[in-house]
Amino acid sequence: xxxxxxxxxxxxxxxxxxxxxxxxxxxxxxxxxxxxxxxxxxxxxxxxxxxxxxxxxxxxxxxxxxxx
Numbered sequence: 001x002x003x004x005x006x007x008x009x010x011x012x013x014x015x016x017x018x019x020x021x022x023x024x025x026x027x028x029x030x031x032x033x034x035x036x037x038x039x040x041x042x043x044x045x046x047x048x049x050x051x052x053x054x055x056x057x058x059x060x061x062x063x064x065x066x067x068x
Contacts, residue, residue, distance in 0.1 A: 009053060016046050 020039045027035030 013046065013050065016042070020046075 020043050023039045024036055027033070027039065
């Protein structure tokens with residue numbers, strides 16, 4: 001289960017990064033500053049989600065070690 005969850009998280013992260021790269025490229029082609037700004041904001045939010053995933057994994061592993 002843990003391997004599947006890690007695979008799913010990695011896949012979602014890579015998809016979001018790929019979609020943001022595509023949107024940034026479209027924003028540059030169309031010279032749309034708002035598109036680029038919102039896409040960069042989305043990448044910042046993704047970075048924060050990755051940080052929260054790591055914290056949750058640490059808390060989960062600490063809870064498991066206390067139960068044994």
